[in-house]
Amino acid sequence: MSKTITEQKVLKKLGIPDFRHMTKDKVVSFASMLPKMDPEVAKKALEQFPEFAASAKEIVSYFKETIDKGFAANNDSVQSFYRTCDNIIATLEKQLEDGELTFEEKSILIDKMISLAAMKSAKDTENKRFIIDTIKTAAGFLSFVVLIGACLLGLQTDAVAAPTSDTSDDPYSPDDVVAV
Numbered sequence: 001m002s003k004t005i006t007e008q009k010v011l012k013k014l015g016i017p018d019f020r021h022m023t024k025d026k027v028v029s030f031a032s033m034l035p036k037m038d039p040e041v042a043k044k045a046l047e048q049f050p051e052f053a054a055s056a057k058e059i060v061s062y063f064k065e066t067i068d069k070g071f072a073a074n075n076d077s078v079q080s081f082y083r084t085c086d087n088i089i090a091t092l093e094k095q096l097e098d099g100e101l102t103f104e105e106k107s108i109l110i111d112k113m114i115s116l117a118a119m120k121s122a123k124d125t126e127n128k129r130f131i132i133d134t135i136k137t138a139a140g141f142l143s144f145v146v147l148i149g150a151c152l153l154g155l156q157t158d159a160v161a162a163p164t165s166d167t168s169d170d171p172y173s174p175d176d177v178v179a180v
Contacts, residue, residue, distance in 0.1 A: 004038040010045065019045040027055045031144065056145055067138055071131070078127050085116045092116075 010033055011018065014026050022030060022045075034042055092109045095101070101109075 005033055005036045005041070006038065007041045007044065010037060010041060027059060031056070060142065060145055063138070063141060067134060070134065074127065074130055078123060081123050082120060085120050089113050089116050 005013075010030070013033065014022065014029060016022060016026065030045065037045075092113050096106060096109050
């Protein structure tokens, strides 16, 4: 069985005297410790930091904005590379139209065009790998946030659950039912 993190260890790792002093920048560190925490410590911490859900939402929004900017910059870079390759290929095509070129010179130009096409293909593969890796990272992060949200909802459900009544006088109490 794995050792759970105590309240004092969590506070020490976060560098705060108590959970009421938790700031938005400490939320991610705190959240990453949740699975290792004693459940009672996690409940106590989350009760003392009611803005956790709002902070988590803000972090997700910032994360999405960062990913969007990364995708846009990546797209600009890739498109610029493609335009450069296309311009070079167009220049080589014009040179191929020169009727005074030897077969060897034409072969060299064609080889350069093939090389550029291969470079474009490699860039496309690299771009797709970047997109897939980013999506995997985002999915992992969002799954983690959803897990934390589920924990919070679970805590809130426990906090507002209706008290159970004493059913000892109830002739149809589930306690009196005998399994057949």
